[in-house]
Amino acid sequence: MRLPRITFWRIVIAGIIILGMYYTFIRYTKGLGAVTNLSDKYPWGLWVGFDVITGVGLAAGAFIIALTVYIFHIDTYKPILRPAILTGFLGYTLVAVGLLYDLGKWFDIWHAIIFWNPHSVMFEVAWCVMLYLTVLALEFSTVVFERLKMHRLNKVIHIVIIPLAMLGVILSTLHQSSLGSLFLIVPTKLYPLWYSPYLPVFFFVSAVSVGFAMITMESFLSKRFLGKDIELELLNGLARVNVLVMAFYLVIKVLDLANRGVLSDIFSTRYESIMFDVETLIQVIIPLVLLLVPAVRTSAKGLFITSLFIVVGFVMNRLDVTITGIEASSGTQYFPAFGEIMISVFLVTMGFLAFAFAAKYLNVFVHVEHEKDEPVEIIHDV
Amino acid sequence: MAKMGILIDITKCIGCGACEKACKMRNDLPTNLETNLSATAYTVVQERLPNTYVRRMCMHCENPTCVSVCPVGAFTKTKAGPVIYDKDKCIGCRYCMYSCPFSIPKYQWDRVIPYVQKCYMCADRIEEGSEPACTAACPTGASIFGERDALIHEAQMRIKDNPGRYVDHIYGLNEVGGTSVLYISSVPFDKLGPPFNINLPEKPLPLYTWTALEKVPTIVIVGGVLLSGIWWITSRREEVKKFEIKQKEKKLSEREDKK
Numbered sequence: 001m002r003l004p005r006i007t008f009w010r011i012v013i014a015g016i017i018i019l020g021m022y023y024t025f026i027r028y029t030k031g032l033g034a035v036t037n038l039s040d041k042y043p044w045g046l047w048v049g050f051d052v053i054t055g056v057g058l059a060a061g062a063f064i065i066a067l068t069v070y071i072f073h074i075d076t077y078k079p080i081l082r083p084a085i086l087t088g089f090l091g092y093t094l095v096a097v098g099l100l101y102d103l104g105k106w107f108d109i110w111h112a113i114i115f116w117n118p119h120s121v122m123f124e125v126a127w128c129v130m131l132y133l134t135v136l137a138l139e140f141s142t143v144v145f146e147r148l149k150m151h152r153l154n155k156v157i158h159i160v161i162i163p164l165a166m167l168g169v170i171l172s173t174l175h176q177s178s179l180g181s182l183f184l185i186v187p188t189k190l191y192p193l194w195y196s197p198y199l200p201v202f203f204f205v206s207a208v209s210v211g212f213a214m215i216t217m218e219s220f221l222s223k224r225f226l227g228k229d230i231e232l233e234l235l236n237g238l239a240r241v242n243v244l245v246m247a248f249y250l251v252i253k254v255l256d257l258a259n260r261g262v263l264s265d266i267f268s269t270r271y272e273s274i275m276f277d278v279e280t281l282i283q284v285i286i287p288l289v290l291l292l293v294p295a296v297r298t299s300a301k302g303l304f305i306t307s308l309f310i311v312v313g314f315v316m317n318r319l320d321v322t323i324t325g326i327e328a329s330s331g332t333q334y335f336p337a338f339g340e341i342m343i344s345v346f347l348v349t350m351g352f353l354a355f356a357f358a359a360k361y362l363n364v365f366v367h368v369e370h371e372k373d374e375p376v377e378i379i380h381d382v
Numbered sequence: 383m384a385k386m387g388i389l390i391d392i393t394k395c396i397g398c399g400a401c402e403k404a405c406k407m408r409n410d411l412p413t414n415l416e417t418n419l420s421a422t423a424y425t426v427v428q429e430r431l432p433n434t435y436v437r438r439m440c441m442h443c444e445n446p447t448c449v450s451v452c453p454v455g456a457f458t459k460t461k462a463g464p465v466i467y468d469k470d471k472c473i474g475c476r477y478c479m480y481s482c483p484f485s486i487p488k489y490q491w492d493r494v495i496p497y498v499q500k501c502y503m504c505a506d507r508i509e510e511g512s513e514p515a516c517t518a519a520c521p522t523g524a525s526i527f528g529e530r531d532a533l534i535h536e537a538q539m540r541i542k543d544n545p546g547r548y549v550d551h552i553y554g555l556n557e558v559g560g561t562s563v564l565y566i567s568s569v570p571f572d573k574l575g576p577p578f579n580i581n582l583p584e585k586p587l588p589l590y591t592w593t594a595l596e597k598v599p600t601i602v603i604v605g606g607v608l609l610s611g612i613w614w615i616t617s618r619r620e621e622v623k624k625f626e627i628k629q630k631e632k633k634l635s636e637r638e639d640k641k
Contacts, residue, residue: 033491040420040488043479071609073616104474104489104496111473115454121591122453122477124598162613170605174598181594185451185481185587188580200594331576 013349020346023339027101035339039332046336049322050344051098053179054315055091056129057203060211061218062088062136063172070165079231080215082143082364086355087218089136092129094351101343121181128175135168143362177204183321189329192262193276194321198252205249206283206314212242213287213310218355220304226356228365235303239291242310246288253280275316275324283313386463386508387530387562388517389537390437392569393547394524397427397435404519408504421488424501425516430575434568437525439516440465440486440501441554441577442562443586448478448487450588456498463530463562464503472498483558483587484577503562530562537566553578559586 004010027035038045065084068077100106112126138157145154180203183190196202216235222228257263265273266280287306296302327333336344358364399415405425406413416423418438425439442465449457449465456471457478474496479487490496504514512518517527526533534552541548549570554561565571571578 029494031490031492031494031496038491040479040491041485043476043489067609071613071616073613073620102475104476105472106474108471108473111454111471115456115471117450117453117455119450119588119592119595120453120455120477121595122451122475124595126453166606166609166613169609170602173605174601178594181591182477184590184594185447187587187590188483188582189481197590197593 013353016342016346016349019342020349023342023346024101026339027343032102032104035337035343037334037337037340039334041330041332042326042334044322045334046319046323046340046344047098047102049319050315051102051347052095053182053322054318055095055098056179057176057207057210057314057318058214058311059088059091059095060172060176060207061215062091062139062211063168064208064211065215066139066165067169070162071169077234077237079365080219080234082140082366083218083222083359084215085136085139086143086358086364087214089133089140090351090354090358092133092136094347095129096133098344098347101347121178121184125175125178125182128171128178132168132171132175135164135171138164139168143358143364147362172207173204176207177201179203186326189326190321191272191325191328192260193257193265193272194325196256196260198256199321202249202253202256205245205252206317209242209245209249209284210310210314212238212245213307213314216303216307217311220300220307222359222365226359226365228359230300232298232300232303236298239297239303239306243288243291246284246291246310250280250284250288253284272324272328275320279313279316279320281313282309283317287313383462383508384529384531385461385562386503386527387442387533387564388439388503388514389526389528389533390563390565391524391526391537391540392434392436392565392567392574394522395427395435395437396522396524397429397433398521399427400519400521401425401437401516401525402427404515405501408515419486419488419500421490421499424499431569431573434574436565436574436578439563440503441484442501442503443558444560444562445558445586445588447481447483447558447587450591451477451481453477460505462505462508464505464508465562466502466505467498467500469497474498481587483580483582530564533564537564540566556584557582559584 023035032038036045036047061084065077065081068074069081099109103109112123113130117123139161142154142157142161145151145157177200180199180201183195183199184197187195215238219228219230219235223230254263257266266277267273287309290296290302290306290309293302296306323334402415402423402425403413405411406415406423409424411422411424416426417428419426425437427435427437430436442459442463444459446457446459446465449455449459452472453475454471454473456468457465458468459465476487476489476498478498479485479489487498487500489498504512504516507514513527517525520526526536528536534555537552541550541552547568548566549568551566551571553565553567553571554563565578567574573579
């Protein structure tokens with residue numbers, strides 16, 4: 001019997017899984033206080049801020065590409081549709097699993113189905129995410145059915161794929177912006193550099209931007225670790241649209257700061273001001289400037305680095321809104337506990353593993369040939 | 383039953399803690415007196431300035447933030463005034479804790495099945511026609527229970543009849559749309575610390591998110607129409623393109639045949 005090769009990454013992953021399982025056991029047998037640094041003064045921390053608020057945004061690429069291919073009929077983007085949908089499906093699944101860790105009464109997570117409060121933004125987010133996860137599952141099911149040669153089921157899905165894609169775009173628009181709306185209710189708690197009546201708009205636009213960046217990152221990671229081809233032309237196209245999105249985001253954010261009379265705060269040396277400045281530099285300004293240089297835009301390395309900046313900056317922005325922004329009003333400080341961090345790392349790692357597993361056993365990265373008159377052996381349209 | 387409330391006259395509070403003890407006994411909570419609100423202390427008395435005691439408790443807002451934000455509607459503003467919590471509906475998302483402008487809801491972080499904990503103004507005793515345990519226990523009348531309108535009138539009378547003794551402000555009359563728990567004080571409120579020193583708006587906080595939520599049906603309808611329109615236009619474009627290609631091929635093959 002041949003044992004699998006022991007590599008550096010495999011040791012790291014094994015360590016993460018062991019620690020993840022350990023802290024999972026502690027969380028469910030001893031409660032939230034035993035694993036996290038959450039408290040009455042800081043009821044939301046890394047799990048809400050990263051697993052949920054950031055995680056949903058990072059999975060935004062799926063609806064953008066679905067919109068591009070299914071609604072705008074820009075077929076050149078078909079090759080990246082399946083990886084994008086997979087990233088989305090796994091991303092939203094991880095959000096749901098993350099919630100099962102963070103919710104105090106996680107076993108009642110289904111309560112929003114029977115107990116309704118239409119006045120609650122969180123109720124709307126819960127429903128949108130539930131429905132969208134279903135849409136993603138149905139959209140990705142075509143890849144699974146194809147592999148299992150269940151062509152009749154595939155045909156059924158394909159009849160409804162266009163309405164499903166439209167529903168996915170609407171649901172995504174709603175919940176990506178609603179994640180921002182969650183914070184509208186704390187005007188006296190959230191620091192003015194982040195609190196704005198336009199938070200829903202900011203959250204939506206930044207989700208679109210990071211969606212493009214995540215698709216690019218996912219392409220490069222798949223090449224590095226799974227040996228898949230990169231469609232450089234397509235990524236270049238996404239980057240060019242992203243330049244417009246980021247420019248728009250920067251403009252409306254600056255206008256909003258000026259409109260609320262807090263623009264001068266960006267020059268302060270306060271902790272919040274520095275965090276805001278760094279976040280904006282990494283999330284928008286640096287990638288924007290870099291992508292305006294054609295040499296960067298057309299090179300694989302350039303696209304990878306700018307996408308990395310956008311993703312890191314996005315994570316920072318979401319964590320700033322959820323955690324940094326309420327520190328001053330909370331009366332205390334918060335930094336996640338080791339177990340808290342390990343669980344998040346564990347979830348992300350499982351996501352990567354699931355992606356690699358799917359890429360290995362399913363037709364996720366295939367060039368699509370779509371001819372209606374060809375014999376049945378030619379497998380799929382997307 | 384009319385809308386009830388509690389009036390807390392800070393000038394009359396001597397910091398004896400009888401209200402804290404009564405609340406703890408009534409709710410079978412651990413009897414050690416605490417300095418801050420917690421999962422085991424629904425009301426606390428804090429010495430904010432020498433001989434100036436402020437009692438903290440849930441404000442039982444008129445338009446409560448917790449009622450609005452809870453995704454499963456675990457909080458209810460009762461007709462009689464108290465804001466109560468249904469622990470069985472709760473999923474433990476803690477949005478109520480995050481959003482309460484007075485930071486009242488506390489959590490049982492050490493429990494495997496945790497619940498939110500806060501004062502419920504002894505809603506069951508009020509229903510029976512009695513009064514909350516805290517107001518019943520107060521020896522000086524610093525905390526009194528009654529109809530909210532009557533308490534407001536009483537507070538106004540006290541301020542008017544004792545010029546110089548009270549600051550001319552009833553805290554809770556208009557803050558975040560008004561609360562069922564009202565305070566009057568001799569010390570300016572912004573010198574008393576939280577929550578009085580927070581610049582709370584008069585607009586109830588739930589209205590801040592309603593402006594976003596009320597747009598949802600519009601987005602769904604407009605989005606659906608827009609996307610359908612775009613899909614139809616791009617579909618037609620594809621069809622026309624395919625048709626033109628076929629026409630071109632037909633013409634080419636006809637020319638070939640003619641040759």
